[in-house]
Amino acid sequence: MQVYILNILVIVESILLLITSLILFSKTRNLTNLKKYEEALINAQAEQQAKENDFFPMLVHELRAPLSVIQGAADLLIKSTEDLNAEQIHTLLNQIKISSSSLLEMVGEILDVSKMEGGKFQINKTYGSIEDVLKEQCSYFEPVAKVRKVTLSCPKLEDLPSFSFDPERIKQVLNNLISNAIKFSLEGGSIVITSKKDYGFVRIEVVDNGVGVADKDKPLLFQKFFQASNHKDIKEKGTGLGLVIAKGIVEAHGGKIWVEDNKPKGSKFIFTIPLR
Amino acid sequence: MPKKILFIEDDEGFFNIFSVPLKMKGYDIVHVSDGSLAVEKVISEKPDLVLLDIVLPGTSGLDVLKELREREETKLTKIVMLTNFGSDDNIARAMEYGASDYLMKYNIVPSELPSKIAGFLGETQESVVKVTES
Secondary structure, eight states, rough: HHHHHHHHHHHHHHHHHHHHHHHHHHHHHHHHHHHHHHHHHHHHHHHHHHHHHHHHHHHHHHHHHHHHHHHHHHHHHHHTTTTOOOHHHHHHHHHHHHHHHHHHHHHHHHHHHHHHHOOOOOOOOEEHHHHHHHHHHHHHHHHHHHHTTEEEEEOOOOOOOEEOOHHHHHHHHHHHHHHHHHHTTTTTOEEEEEEEEEEEEEEEEEOOSSOOOHHHHHHHHOOOOOOOOTTSSSSOOSSSHHHHHHHHHHHHTEEEEEEEEEETEEEEEEEEOOOO | OOOEEEEEEEOHHHHHHHHHHHHHHTOEEEEEEOHHOOOOOOHHHHHHHHEOSOOSSOOOOHHHHHHHHSSSSGGHHHHHHHHOOOOHHHHHHHHHHTOOOOOOOOOGGGGGGGHHHHHHOOOOHHHHHHHHHO
């Protein structure tokens, strides 16, 4: 009987040892997984850093170009005042204005992203009609689209109620989406901007039949410094921050922004803003 | 007869600040902003000198240069690269393809560009001014 009990005890002890070993093994595996996650995180951070380092010279180049133009134009105006005719003076002064506006816009974008990353980005909501903002932006871009031989239309689908939003910031989102749509449209293309109510939200779509967004680019589209390069005729320019800012603005309103394919050709940028 | 310069540049700002002093010195400036139209324009305009940017829509400046050098009618045309991109690789390729020189936009004061161009064309500044006055 004693031997029998002893045998049972040995078996129980072995089982306990096996369980302990299994627990220990599982913990070790968890630790290994944890280590793997840590390594993956470090690698992802390093990759992001490397990407930012790669794009930094490009960003500086984008800032330097208008600065050089301003400096060159000012230099000519100072050194050659007497030799320049009225038309040349006007060309140079106008160029200073255009280049300084573009510079200011880029600096503004960098500041916006910096505020968004630091959690200090704020919007100033006022109660008003988003239809007025859409109408204004459509009128602003119509001549630009015409020059690029692209048709731009903003058909009214339904009446939208007034609500609270930041009109200047929503203009900025629309500016970005419409100018991108024009940039990535080919001659003869068309852009349609619509707005409608969608379950407590207003849903705005900017739809083009241009070159579209490659599947591989879609996850990167709203990331810092990303520049799509999906057509040989379209030169990439800018800070690569426009869509990051658009996303930040929409999210600050409590909405969402995303891209879909516009079958059979082109892309559809959609954003929603809560009606409150 | 003023000397003709074909300026292949898509940035309106750079085109304006570099073309104004050249026009002031009497050069006839023809502007092309799309790389894919550049070769055709050089053939039809027969310029005395081509100012060529590298980053262009359509076809890159280096490809334009290569094609111009391969064509019988343009293989001897003076071509000066005027660009922002001064990487060793770009400079080496441009010189290998037969560029007359490689100028960096940031290093050139616009008012000094005409004297450089006059040098490439074997002119003195005075002779350029005389062309303007005639």
